[in-house]
Amino acid sequence: MINLKRKTKIIIVYLFTLSGIIIWIGAIFLGPYLKSKGSNVNTLIYAVFSHVCHQIPERCFFIFGYPLTVCARCLGIYTGFFAGATLYPFIKGFSNLSLPKTKNFILLSIPISIDTLGNLFYVWSTSDLLRFITGFIWGIILPFYFIMGLSDWATSKRNIQEKDYDQEFLEISIKKQIE
């Protein structure tokens, strides 16, 4: 019964995350579309995304004749996040709450780190497509943290009880060993 409740919570967190990223990516494309139609709402959408992206037109993909509301790298991260979230149920399922291994995170962070640092210090200037790809690779692993972290938080009361029980069990068994 408790496991079922826990699984339901994880599924709710998953659906919340998936719908959130779909709306987020939709808004990225909605900005230039509304601008092309002459709607003033586009200003609001561009303003929202200006808080999370520099929006330099030379580093953005263009659609409907206008730049997207985020740069190519950010678009890569968000679409990678969407891809990872789509794959999540097939890779982790809804009962496993273990976080990804650190070495996997480092491995997927290497391309975006090298590309970003190279561009930042003017060692090279990569194309928008490469920025998108490196962002996409990094973005894939992010939902595995996000969904699991939020699920852990949502089921935290039960986790704390489990932890206390494990701790007590460990201490009792060690004390018995010593005796």
Next chain:
Amino acid sequence: MSDQRPGMFVPALIGGALAGVLSGIPIVNCLCCLWIIGGAILASYLLCKDSSVSLSAGDGAIVGALAGIIAAVVDTIISIPFEALNSRFFQRIVETLREYAEDMPYDWETWIDKSNIGTTTTMMFLGLLFSVVVFTIFGVLGGIIGISIFGKKISKKSQEVIDVSKDANNR
């Protein structure tokens, strides 16, 4: 059994303030949301450093969310002087344009007045609201990543008990 979890506010304040400053300064802010994620990872690291118990991903999510909120506030405060500088720069451009007013398209002054909306108080508060929501989400993500990297340790208390048991076995 006593809960030896450290306070989350100080680590969140340090990580959030650093992320907010870096994401508010022009040119440096070209790393977009990565500063917020980085700041939340730092907050998680500081939390793990002070903690004597192993922390969960949920703890990382909370400290990351706090760091994101602080980053949003700091970012808005830091952006004010830069907005003012931009505004002055914008006024100079308008004055220069007025000298060539005859060559400019019809109704260009009205268009410029409408475009210059960045400095109003309402826009600033709306911006802060958006920042808080978005930065909190990125902060949560960074906090969980930080916990997964730095949070793997067992409690000192049980470590001591284990050491004692090893000593007892050695004897």
